[in-house]
Amino acid sequence: MISKNQSRRIALLHERTVIARELHDSLAQALSYLKIQVTRLTKTQEKEKYELQQPIIDELKTGLDAAYRQLRELLTTFRLKMVGEGLEAALEKTIEQLADQSNMQFHLNFKISEVPLSPMEEIHLLQIAREASQNCVHHSQGNNAWISLTLGADKHVELLVKDDGIGLSNSRDKLNHYGMAIMQERAKHLHGELFVEDSKPGGAEVKLVFRPVGGTQNY
Secondary structure, three states, X not given: OOOHHHHHHHHHHHHHHHHHHHHHHHHHHHHHHHHHHHHHHHHHHHOOOHHHHHHHHHHHHHHHHHHHXXXXXXXXXXXXXXXXXXXXXXXXXXXXXXXXXXXXXXXXXXXXXXXXXXXXXXXXXXXHHHHHHHHHHHXXXXXXXXXXXXXXXXXXXXXXXXXXXXXXXXXXXXXXXXXXXXXXXXXXXXXXXXXXXXOOOOOEEEEEEEOOHHHXXXX
């Protein structure tokens, strides 16, 4: 039989493994994106197509800013000790930070307290919610953002982030494409689907649907 001390050590080792994997994956994604932009920039230099360089330089700046922000947020996430405090506390902290940085009002509807999520699932959910919420702040021109986490009848978890802003048709070119790619990658890790579309009567929404590891349990 495993003692309490052994259980704590196993939980701590598992948490450290999750943190190490997430840091590695996030940094690898960021560096891969930046490497692609550098390759593009090099080709324009070789072909002397200097007029094409500024958009690539802008992409590099955006990628660097996003990578730095993501790393800072990951460190904040790990300080919250998600295994102990939970996803809801981390989301509330995120909302508090974004509200301080903008004029938007954030509304959280957290209805999955009884769903057994793994630490990695919690991290992916939190990071997708953060990225989508930041898009609301930077691109929506809206006044309100709603973040909801609910459980469907088919045992699938649904994350929905929506705003009352101008919608995608008016802001698509200004969206953080790097951030969108990262959200799609996280959705794949969860074996879920990510939908980004206009919402009715106005605004935009990001919806993630996935079946958690504990989805076969009775809850």
